[in-house]
Amino acid sequence: MLAVADIEQLPVAEARAGDSQAWDALFRRYQLPLYTYIYEWVRDEQTALDLVQEVFIRAVRHLGTLREDAKFGSWLFGIAHQQAAQYWRKRQRHLVALDEVEGEVPDGPEEPGEWLLRQEDNTRFLQALERLPILQRSVLVLHFMEELSLEEIAGITGVGIGTVKSRLFYARQALRRLLEEDKS
C-alpha cells in the first residue's frame, strides 16, 4: 500500500542541509495530521499544540537519525506517538489492556469505498471513533490519516506487526458495529 507521503516530493534532503524553507514546507504538510493524531490521545487543544511544538523541535534536532528520507512521515509520527503516549501514560497511570487479544485475524484488503461517508455521517463517525479504546483508536487514526503500512504503524507505535494487525482488525470491526448501531 502506498503511503500518502510516498507520492509526495518532500524536501527532506534540503531540511537536512538546514534549509528553513524546507522545514517550513515539511511542518506545513504535517502539522494538522500530527495535531489530529496527538489530540486523539490527549483530548486537550493546548496540550496537543504544545506537543506538536515539541515534535517539531525534536524533528529539527534529531533529523540526523533518520536513515531513509522517504520515511520522514512515519518517523515524525513516531516522535508524535512517543510524546502523546508518554503524556497519556502520566495522566492515566493505569494502562488497561483493552485490546491485546493476540490471535489470528482474517487477512484481506478493505472493500473499496468501505469508509466513504456522507457529510451528514461525519459527527456519527467521530463519536463512534471516540468510543474506541485508545490503543485501537490510535492505530486506526494512523491508518486513516496517512495510509501507513502495518510495518510503519508497528514502527511508530513500538509494537509487533501482529499486534498492529490485531488492533486494526478489532478497531475496524468495532467502528463498523458502532456506526450500524447508531444508524438503527
Next chain:
Amino acid sequence: MTPREILLQQHRKIEPRLDAVRREVLADLHRTESPRRSPSPAAARSWFGAGRWRFIALATAWLIVILLQVDLPDPIPALAHSDAALSTRQLTLNVRENRRQLFESLDLSTRAASGSDEPAPRSAVQPKLFNA
C-alpha cells in the same frame, strides 16, 4: 468523504494556532543556525577592520596612561622634602664633622712632613753610607 478528510476537517479551526507554532519553531531554528554559520570573508574583513580601530584606541589610551605616570612627581621625595627643616641641622652637623676630620688628617700630614718619626727614604739614606 474519507475518514482522513473528516478527521482533518474536525480540526481545521486550529490551523492558525498551528501556523503560529510552526513560525515560532522556525524562528528558533533560524536563531540557532545563524551563529553556527562561518562568517563570510566580507564579514571577517569588517570585523578585523573594527578590531583594528579598537586596538588603536586602546593603545592610545595606554600610551596616555604611561605618559601621565612618567610625568607625575614621585610621591616619596615629596614626603622627604616635607621634613627638610629637620635634616638641615643634621646636614650642618655632618658637614662640620667632615670638615673636622679633614683638618685633622691635614694636620697629621703636615706634622709627618716636618717630624722624624718615620724613617727617611732609602734614596736619601744610602748616599750617606757611601760617603762614610
